[in-house]
Amino acid sequence: MSENRRFVLRRRPNGEPVPEDFELVTEPVPGIGEGQFLIRNHYASLDPAMRGWMDDAESYMPPIPLGDPVRASTIGVVAESKAEGFEPGQWVMGLNAIEDYSVGAVGGFTQPIDPQVVPSVTNYLSLFGAVGMTAYFGLFEVCKPREDGTVLVTGAAGAVGSIVGQLAKIRGCRAVGIAGDPEKCRRLTERYGFDAAIDYRGKDEEALTAAIAEAAPDGVDVIFENVGGVILDAGLNSLNMHARVGLCGLISEYNSTDRVGARNLWQLIVKRASITGLLVADYVARFPEGAEQMGKWASEGRIVIDEHIDEGIENAYGAFMRLFSGSNQGKMILKIA
Ligand SMILES: NC(=O)c1ccc[n+]([C@@H]2O[C@H](COP(=O)([O-])OP(=O)(O)OC[C@H]3O[C@@H](n4cnc5c(N)ncnc54)[C@H](OP(=O)(O)O)[C@@H]3O)[C@@H](O)[C@H]2O)c1
Known part of the structure; x- marks a missing residue:
């Protein structure tokens, strides 16, 4: 040493x-x-x-x-x-x-x-750190999905997104995930239990919007947003009335020098929807509660990481x-x- x-x-x-x-x-x-x-x-x-x-x-x-x-x-x-x-x-x-x-x-x-x-x-x-707690408190406390609703998760094959999809299924929702290649999309449905997966690569806003419409035939009630940009734009095109968008991250914009982001925020007006920024640090005092629940689901085989x-x-x-x-x-x- x-x-x-x-x-x-x-x-x-x-x-x-x-x-x-x-x-x-x-x-x-x-x-x-x-x-x-x-x-x-x-x-x-x-x-x-x-x-x-x-x-x-x-x-x-x-x-x-x-x-x-x-x-x-x-x-x-x-x-x-x-x-x-x-x-x-x-x-x-x-x-x-x-x-x-x-x-x-x-x-x-x-x-x-x-x-x-x-x-x-x-x-x-x-699972028991910031990633798991972001998924847990972000979905349940900020997005508040209802049992019969549809949750759209972007960055869905990643650390936070993969857990969000599994939590949405535990809540009883339809879970639709967007990720970056066919292999990740396969993992979304076969390993994490998403109902449908969309590969965003090679798709513009129109094609993504069409893919979301197919994967979420009843529209989208909750977006758990990890990516931003055109992927968020397509999600905004797909919102139901009074939908909720939990803004967790904007990874597609972190390295951009021009800071151009989503352009369809006007859809929130059309759908009387809300968008809320979420920060896991706000829930530190409740981490033991979140970790205990995640541990229980993991031991029951209902969550994998x-x-x-x-x-x-x-x-x-x-x-x-x-x-x-x-x-x-x-x-x-x-x-x-
Ligand atoms: N608000 C909070 O408290 C909080 C806490 C933790 C994390 N976060 C946010 O949550 C998001 C996910 O974080 P994580 O730790 O779970 O990382 P992660 O999803 O495990 O890894 C990042 C993934 O983002 C995707 N990505 C990267 N660049 C992209 C682009 N230009 N367009 C589309 N997708 C892109 C890639 O997946 P693909 O192969 O699918 O493209 C990559 O695997 C980040 O935005 C992060 O900042 C927020």
């Missing part, structure tokens, strides 16, 4: 991130003070939101300072401790960074976790970029140790 490799943000990406925006640096392992503990990170969560944190724009989180390692949720093991309640060997989870070692503190974001969780401790970054784990901190850039090429086949995680 002498070196700390850190995946540092060197400059702010202009559009799509390129390797030169980052640098893998090696520094000494940091020391700890009273009330602090040293975390040996084992896994880092790679999330689309990290792209926003790389910009010089104030949002719900401050930008990552240039020269700092890229902020990420991690899970790891306490290596040293001068903090009550955190013992060496204990597994923890927190908002840290893509680096070998992070320093945690009592009263910070890092919390102990149970490594015996079935099937894998990485589930704290998927797929994780895509790439190995090696030196592969952080390529692993992160999978989120934008769509080559991740589940919740994107980087194995660091």
Whole structure:
């Protein structure tokens, strides 16, 4: 334990991130003070939101300072401790960074976790972490689907979207998913239980609108929106009266430099529909409730989660970029140790 490799943000990406925006640096392992503990990170969560944190724009989180390692949720093991309640060997989870070692503190974001969780401790970054909680609280608290309604999920084969579809089925809804290739679409219906799947690639707004009309013959009552742009436009064309759109993410726009987004918001007026932004951080106090329910459904086999784990901190850039090429086949995680 002498070196700390850190995946540092060197400059702010202009559009799509390129390797030169980052640098893998090696520094000494940091020391700890009273009330602090040293975390040996084992896994880092790679999330689309990290792209926003790389910009010089104030949002719900401050930008990552240039020269700092890229902020990420991690899970790891306490290596040293001068903090009550955190013992060496204990597994923890927190908002840290893509680096070998992070320093945690009592009263910070890092919390102990149970490594015996079935099937894998990485589930704290998927089903029981922000991803699972986004799906759970976003669908049930923001979108409020009714039992006989139709839920349209965009980015449906991804970490959040795949869970949303399964939750919509548990609620009794018709679930329609949009994803980026035939293999992902097959996974939507065969593995996650969606009633219908639409491959958006090669389709313009008109073709997508027609495909949604076919997959959702009674119209769309809820959109769980992860993508934005033309995909959101097609969904807006398909709304029923008083439909609800939960705006979870706009990944198709995160790397755009011109910020052109959906153009059909006027459909909300026509259909007296509502659109609500949702942020998982608002539900942190209720995570135990969400995690308990998700755990129950997972143990009953009613929810499955797929994780895509790439190995090696030196592969952080390529692993992160999978989120934008769509080559991740589940919740994107980087194995660091
Ligand atoms: N509001 C919140 O609190 C919150 C919390 C977590 C996540 N989110 C948002 O939820 C969304 C999904 O996040 P995730 O972690 O579950 O990631 P993910 O869906 O596992 O991975 C990203 C996926 O987005 C799709 N994608 C990428 N670029 C695209 C484009 N230009 N057009 C269409 N699809 C594109 C790709 O799937 P295809 O192969 O299907 O294209 C890719 O696999 C993101 O927008 C994220 O920001 C929001």
